[in-house]
Amino acid sequence: MPNLMLNWQQALGVGALLVVAWLLLRRRPRWSGVATFCREGAIIAGLFAFWQILQRVTSSDGGDAIGRAHWIDRLQSALLFPNERSVQDLILGHEAVVKLANLFYASMHFTGMGIFLLWLYFRHRDDYPAVRTTLALSTLGCFFVQFLAVAPPRLLPGYVDTAEFYGQSVYNAGFSVDNFGAMPSVHVLFAAVVGWYAWRVSTSPWRWIGPLHFAVTVFVVVATANHWWLDGVVAIMILVGAAWLRRGTLAIVHRWRAGRLPAPETADLEATVPVTAP
Numbered sequence: 001m002p003n004l005m006l007n008w009q010q011a012l013g014v015g016a017l018l019v020v021a022w023l024l025l026r027r028r029p030r031w032s033g034v035a036t037f038c039r040e041g042a043i044i045a046g047l048f049a050f051w052q053i054l055q056r057v058t059s060s061d062g063g064d065a066i067g068r069a070h071w072i073d074r075l076q077s078a079l080l081f082p083n084e085r086s087v088q089d090l091i092l093g094h095e096a097v098v099k100l101a102n103l104f105y106a107s108m109h110f111t112g113m114g115i116f117l118l119w120l121y122f123r124h125r126d127d128y129p130a131v132r133t134t135l136a137l138s139t140l141g142c143f144f145v146q147f148l149a150v151a152p153p154r155l156l157p158g159y160v161d162t163a164e165f166y167g168q169s170v171y172n173a174g175f176s177v178d179n180f181g182a183m184p185s186v187h188v189l190f191a192a193v194v195g196w197y198a199w200r201v202s203t204s205p206w207r208w209i210g211p212l213h214f215a216v217t218v219f220v221v222v223a224t225a226n227h228w229w230l231d232g233v234v235a236i237m238i239l240v241g242a243a244w245l246r247r248g249t250l251a252i253v254h255r256w257r258a259g260r261l262p263a264p265e266t267a268d269l270e271a272t273v274p275v276t277a278p
Contacts, residue, residue, distance in 0.1 A: 022042060137246060145234065184235035
């Protein structure tokens with residue numbers, strides 16, 4: 001599978017060009033929309049480069065990643081979670097379905113998020129900053145957890161590495177990805193952001209595509225043995241925590257600014273510092 005992603009140097013280069021464009025256009029009212037788009041693009045490019053760098057830092061020989069994976073397997077059994085292999089058995093033996101699942105896992109992680117962010121930016125601009133900040137905070141939280149290496153099911157006996165079997169593995173295609181970064185699942189995190197916010201901010205009948213994308217992603221990451229159930233559970237917990245952290249921080253800033261302004265002007269704060277629910 002060819003590597004179609006930018007490396008961290010290329011991502012930083014794109015971000016730098018977008019910053020220059022933003023600086024040149026931001027004081028021209030005619031181009032204010034383009035300037036804002038360049039600024040947001042630079043933020044996304046910078047975060048993507050940071051992700052690539054962190055993947056290099058956290059990648060290792062795994063340490064006790066296999067032992068931690070066995071511990072998660074035992075914990076899930078105690079919690080009566082269905083075994084990941086039972087989900088795999090639903091698609092094993094159906095070559096076309098397995099290949100499609102592998103392709104979805106490899107291609108829809110960033111593609112789905114990119115489409116969602118563009119849709120949110122152009123169709124629901126007021127909600128974009130809150131979602132973007134929540135996404136950045138939750139992704140950063142996942143990266144910190146990933147410093148504790150955990151092997152995915154596909155590296156344990158009894159599971160099938162479906163992508164490796166059909167030559168579709170992203171881990172052999174030059175991507176900067178960590179073989180032992182299963183916990184938590186950033187795939188599930190991104191899909192949860194798309195699913196929840198697409199449903200919440202839109203009134204279109206098509207908003208169900210967001211939750212459907214989330215459901216398919218959860219099924220795919222388990223059926224291909226790339227993640228444990230708990231990888232997704234922890235990712236969603238981090239997402240909820242990040243959403244409340246953003247809202248709580250904004251509320252504190254709101255109160256701080258209210259205390260610094262003269263009393264007659266405090267009534268206008270709601271218009272200048274909106275508090276958006278997570």
